[in-house]
Amino acid sequence: MPAKWSRLWFGVTALCVAAGIAISIVTAAHNSTGHFHTPVERAFNTFAFFTVDSNLIVGATVLFLALKPDRSSPVFATLRLIGVVAITVTGLVYHIALASLFDLQGWDQLGNQLVHTVVPVLALVGWLMFGPRGLTSARIAVWSLVFPVCWLGFTLIRGSFVHWYPYPFIDVTKLGYGGTLLNCLWVSLLLLGLAAGATKVDRVLARSHQ
Numbered sequence: 680m681p682a683k684w685s686r687l688w689f690g691v692t693a694l695c696v697a698a699g700i701a702i703s704i705v706t707a708a709h710n711s712t713g714h715f716h717t718p719v720e721r722a723f724n725t726f727a728f729f730t731v732d733s734n735l736i737v738g739a740t741v742l743f744l745a746l747k748p749d750r751s752s753p754v755f756a757t758l759r760l761i762g763v764v765a766i767t768v769t770g771l772v773y774h775i776a777l778a779s780l781f782d783l784q785g786w787d788q789l790g791n792q793l794v795h796t797v798v799p800v801l802a803l804v805g806w807l808m809f810g811p812r813g814l815t816s817a818r819i820a821v822w823s824l825v826f827p828v829c830w831l832g833f834t835l836i837r838g839s840f841v842h843w844y845p846y847p848f849i850d851v852t853k854l855g856y857g858g859t860l861l862n863c864l865w866v867s868l869l870l871l872g873l874a875a876g877a878t879k880v881d882r883v884l885a886r887s888h889q
Contacts, residue, residue: 685805689809690745692737692738693745696735701790702786702789708721729765732830733762733766736761750811755814759811760819762802773796813881815882831849831863831867
């Protein structure tokens with residue numbers, strides 16, 4: 680497929696990421712019903728969500744691909760797999776477990792759908808169609824866990840100080856550390872399984888294009 684189409688797809692994905700995060704920050708800042716008391720606190724707290732961080736990783740990697748589609752360094756390969764896996768989990772977890780908890784309207788709904796639906800679909804389809812292929816391996820799959828493990832560690836430590844957790848399944852105040860750590864284990868296994876599956880799919884697609 681011509682490189683111009685991959686550049687266009689990656690560019691559109693990056694724009695959707697930027698729009699979704701920008702809207703999420705602005706709407707969070709103006710949401711006075713949350714845990715945090717000032718607009719600045721609420722705006723910065725947006726970056727504590729796995730959804731937003733996953734979108735940022737996807738946005739950065741697809742922007743680089745829009746500029747140069749044949750990137751292949753080990754660091755980029757790891758970030759690319761992290762982005763694809765994390766954004767897939769973001770979409771799945773939201774639509775399976777979290778969507779029913781929210782009743783959003785207007786700009787809140789637009790930002791929410793961009794980061795939870797539009798970007799996950801664009802990112803996954805873009806990876807399947809345009810790759811780049813041959814970047815994943817068992818080692819890269821293991822390294823892809825660095826981001827979610829660090830995010831979980833940061834979230835639990837920060838939560839103990841600010842008494843706030845971004846998602847119900849890691850809310851220590853309701854689940855205790857035992858239940859929370861068990862949920863973290865299941866999420867980590869899901870991420871590792873998806874990374875391993877993505878590695879297998881990538882190899883199959885790479886052979887089909889030879």
